[in-house]
Amino acid sequence: MMTSENVVALNDVALEAWTSMIREQFPILKNRVHDKNLVYLDNAATTQKPESVLDAMDHYYRHLNSNIHRGVHFLSERATEAYEGVREKTRSFLNAASTKEIVFTRGTTESINLVADSFGRAFVKSGDEVLITAMEHHSNIVPWQLLCERTGASLMVAPIDDRGEIIVEEYERLLNGRTRIVGLAHVSNALGTVNPVKHLISLAHRHRIPVLVDGAQAAPHLRINVRDLDCEFYALSAHKMYGPTGFGVLYGKQNVLEAMPPYQGGGDMIRSVTFEKTIFNDLPYKFEAGTPSIAEGIGFGAALDFLTGLDWNAVSTHEHHLLQAATDALSEISGVRIIGNAAEKAGVVSFVMDDVHPHDIGTILDQEGIAVRTGHHCAQPVMLRYGIPATVRASFAIYNTKEEIEALVRGISRVKEVFH
Amino acid sequence: MSDLRSLYQEIILEHNKNPRNFRKMPEASRILEGYNPLCGDHYTLYLKIIDDTIADISFEGSGCAISKASASVMTTLLKGKTKTEAEKIFETFHSLVTGELKDVSFETLGKLGAFGGVSEFPARVKCASLAWHTMHNALDAKTDLVSTE
Incomplete structure (x- = not known):
């Protein structure tokens, strides 16, 4: 459990500063993709590497x-x-x-x-x-x-x-x-x-x-x-x-x-x-x-x-915030269904959209600089269990930000525009 | 924006929404499955071949917009064609989506032209080609599951 002291120590401003400090250590995050800032949300596939590595x-x-x-x-x-x-x-x-x-x-x-x-x-x-x-x-x-x-x-x-x-x-x-x-x-x-x-x-x-x-x-x-x-x-x-x-x-x-x-x-x-x-x-x-x-x-x-060397209190608070923010934002979009709603989750939001195949969503998000994984995620029996061929998976790491989740949400609006 | 529109052209979106010849064909002379394990695109293609001519062609299954529209457009183009004509159209389509077909006016390509944008998206070439490879193998009378992987 978080103590009140920790809550004070990890207010939004402090967390934001902490995330910036983390991001600084990952050179690839400064990359541009299709003329957009890279938004890397495919961390469950592989994470980026810090300078020290x-x-x-x-x-x-x-x-x-x-x-x-x-x-x-x-x-x-x-x-x-x-x-x-x-x-x-x-x-x-x-x-x-x-x-x-x-x-x-x-x-x-x-x-x-x-x-x-x-x-x-x-x-x-x-x-x-x-x-x-x-x-x-x-x-x-x-x-x-x-x-x-x-x-x-x-x-x-x-x-x-x-x-x-x-x-x-x-x-x-x-x-x-x-x-x-x-x-x-x-x-x-x-x-x-x-x-x-x-x-x-x-x-x-x-x-x-x-x-x-x-x-x-x-x-x-x-x-x-x-x-x-x-x-x-x-x-x-x-x-x-x-x-x-x-x-x-x-x-x-x-x-x-x-x-x-x-x-x-x-x-x-x-x-x-x-x-x-x-x-x-x-x-x-x-x-x-x-x-x-x-x-x-x-x-x-x-x-x-x-x-x-990480402040693990900050890690878990930050990752929890990201997951919560992504879950809340995606749940609000009509036609989006989140796959996997376990009481305890870490780092992953898998979802499908009515009438748009995950592969098409992935391509459109990519054009916005957003890297997500689409497909069966090497877990075909899981897809079969839910009766779907594939999902879009956004997965988070310590360097992701709430702004990046907002970019994901904007990207999904683009998907809707293209497929009206 | 322009990039995405070059991939998701109106014809593609429309065929995705209302795929043509999207049905089972119990009387088909050749039935072949096409499967892309990477993204889960999975179609069954039905061909009725009479005297070397594709008398009827249909498909069913599920997959992304590119693969479904491609299958749909393919069925509209190949109905009534001889096997040789069909192979020729397949060749044109293949060189179009792999970017090998340069300086060809879209008018001469007809509906195929809608897939000209695919070559800019290497990850999607397999989606666009799935039904076509399945058709190609079906004409060759190969009976195994066809995969573009």
């Missing part, structure tokens, strides 16, 4: 570039130190117990594939069940589907209601002795729903079922504490949290990761190799084959510094 990656290539974990030379030692420093920052950011629990990947998708493959090979067999929810992104559906095809297990799906919330009773009913693992989104990318993951995890744990949380959409908006959530796995992508593309994290509880076989084979994940037998490396390196994306990792470290 760009600088960190540039600095790495100019001054530190070398391969890590191998060389005894100066550059390699410095690069290794910088890269491994990011692991400690990640541990601290997630409040994990140990850096052994922080596996670096190419992103959320690879993190989930790693678990589906490795955990699946060790623990999932014919007749077992994997439970996901009806609001998952394709990346938290397809890896499990592939696992089920491989093993003969069944993919079970917990339904959502019209508001876009998981029906907890149904979810609970689907947890049983055959369930081997649960995969759920912390925040839905298509609807913005914030799921009660802590509760859902505790329900799974009553049956001793491990849980993977897809945190791709949560990480930029919420403080994440994996030990408090008590999840077995947490997956996230750097590029959705102001960091570079091609880099992500799989948090895994140490005892679970230790019980899992390697994912990919190659350099770095081994201790010794002969043609007869290979001894695998310790955690987390057992899951990290080959030279990683070093520059991206270091850029991610800078993104974590940026995030942890």
Whole structure:
């Protein structure tokens, strides 16, 4: 809860100053698109990057570039130190117990594939069940589907209601002795729903079922504490949290990761190799084959510094204001219907308009300099659930402003003009 | 403003609102689906071919204004045409929306001319071409789901 002191500290003027200070750090926001100011509202797809992230990656290539974990030379030692420093920052950011629990990947998708493959090979067999929810992104559906095809297990799906919330009773009913693992989104990318993951995890744990949380959409908006959530796995992508593309994290509880076989084979994940037998490396390196994306990792470290350096009271107040302002403004436009009205939402407003297809809306908004996502948002089952082919999705980040939401509303008026 | 109007020309908006030949055809000799997974445009195209001529053509489904108007205009242009004539019109349309057709007066293009603005919007070329690719594949007697992705 906000104290009265905080409310005073975060009046509109103070928030506006705070947002300007944030915007200053993102050079791309000064761009013009089709001769209009860029209004970037596609943050759930990827966020923009602050100077500090760009600088960190540039600095790495100019001054530190070398391969890590191998060389005894100066550059390699410095690069290794910088890269491994990011692991400690990640541990601290997630409040994990140990850096052994922080596996670096190419992103959320690879993190989930790693678990589906490795955990699946060790623990999932014919007749077992994997439970996901009806609001998952394709990346938290397809890896499990592939696992089920491989093993003969069944993919079970917990339904959502019209508001876009998981029906907890149904979810609970689907947890049983055959369930081997649960995969759920912390925040839905298509609807913005914030799921009660802590509760859902505790329900799974009553049956001793491990849980993977897809945190791709949560990480930029919420403080994440994996030990408090008590999840077995947490997956996230750097590029959705102001960091570079091609880099992500799989948090895994140490005892679970230790019980899992390697994912990919190659350099770095081994201790010794002969043609007869290979001894695998310790955690987390057992899951990290080959030279990683070093520059991206270091850029991610800078993104974590940026995030942890933020005034989170301001972040949540500002993002709440943006979401509220967008929801209110769009609700007032006749012919606009918001998809996803969960009690707890973060950063996303998905909507459709009578008689105008989202793709046409996207093109017209683009002409106004406004970047939104149109389509199924890699969540086709969610679209099917609502009986729509696609939505327009406006998604927010800390640098967005109320003026930009007004621009979105004006853009929708343009859509109406064109389609009278 | 002018840019948008070049894409959303009156003919396109009108065909989107009142698509022609928008119906099932139970007696069709070829039925093919066209699907663009990126934006969810999804149409079924019906062709009745008699002696190498498109005796009847219709479609149904849903998608954006560009894809729907394009399908509608296509059906009005191809009815009564031979397969060879239809392929020729398809070629003209394709080079028009991909911007390869330069210095052609809009009069000679007729209703096709309304899609001249599409080439300025690369993301929308696939929308405009979906029904046409479906038709092309249907004439080739390919029976699989047609996708422009």
